[in-house]
Amino acid sequence: MQFSDLGLAAELLRAVEEQGYTQPTPIQEQAIPPILLGQDVMAGAQTGTGKTAAFTLPLLQRLLPQANNSVSPARHPVRTLILAPTRELAAQVWDSVRTYGQHTMLRSACVYGGVSIDPQMKELRAGVEVLVATPGRLLDLVQQRCANLSQVQILVLDEADRMLDMGFLPDLRRIIALLPAQRQNLMFSATFPDDIRKFADQVLRSPVRIQVAARNTVAELVTHSAFKVDPLRKRELLANLVRSRDMRQVLVFTSTKLSANRLSRQLERDGFNCSALHSDKTQGERMQALADFKDGKVQILVATDIAARGLDIEQLPHVINYELPPNAEDYIHRIGRTGRAGMTGEAISLVSPDEQDLLQSIEKLLKKRIPMQPLPVDAFGAPVRHVSQAAASRPTAPTQAPTQPQAALFGSAAAATSQHGKRRPQQIAALFLPPVVAKHD
């Protein structure tokens, strides 16, 4: 199927062509026609499937009759409201709205918290047809009487599962209560737990249901693998992998802000161009880090789950889980950053002994084993020393017996001692401490 078969207007087809897209993705093929007909849609699609264009293109087309170059704000009421869970996702969706709508006269704006509200107030007062927003900031703007939602014809809930996870349900209800009862509703969600289904039943009217990937499956083009490694040597392994495999652009996940900061600083000291991305950074810093990463100025971006949610980085070949996520579902979201839109990608996890349970939950969710890779010999090829009884009784790799260097590294205090004669007692003791409870960003 071609884009031109979907019934899209010439100005939108032109924008698609300029992006270099030749064929619609499955979600686009299935969602664009019913949205053009004004139907409600509930779509199960992760980031990376082309879902943003799947709702943006037809909604822009539905607004075309109202596109005008009038200077009067009254001629540009908000007609489409797109809600997204994070600032980054909102900014990305807005990017798509501007890209695909560049040959139309539709106006758009994007509002989110963490930055000054004044310019956003000004923009909204000037009038926009498409508003992309995070829920909290939108309600602030409504309260300040800068956002009038009484003429919204289309509501889009993007990454609805994440919005509920992040506790936005009360805000969403408040916002929906401000919209006209007669409207088109589009809901996109990577997963459909019970709370999402219940919410969808309340919001959507006889929706067309679309599922482009089975629930909890990850992009097929992504290969998964893992290394078993002593937590104290994860950084060394990471640096070795990036160097030896000539990884030019790597997104690394940690489970806490603290750990993201620490790792980023250490990698800088190791000679890498590196930035950290998490919610303690200002919006400006986050945008800069992302822009530098996309431009190739930053080779390694160390991010926490929430900050990285929805990031769209074209052709990102490598995602490394420096720490496994506390919730297995987050693994899928992390991995969704790579293998996007037909590109191949690689997801590597560095797993320490205290993360075995997390690895098992991820494998259960994926319904497959993640193959273990032997540790690179050049970095870890020191002769294997005596492996203690304690180490011998630790869990071993599920799919492959540890190689010699692996056995030396995977949680063996004795091996650690003998390989690193200078290691301090508390470092060795740390190997046996209970796992630190990972706190989400």
Ligand code: AMP
């Ligand atoms: P999304 O799932 O919306 O986050 O989109 C993932 C990526 O796919 C983005 O980088 C889009 O620019 C790209 N994309 C969207 N539609 C297509 C298409 N039909 N062909 C190729 N790439 C696309």
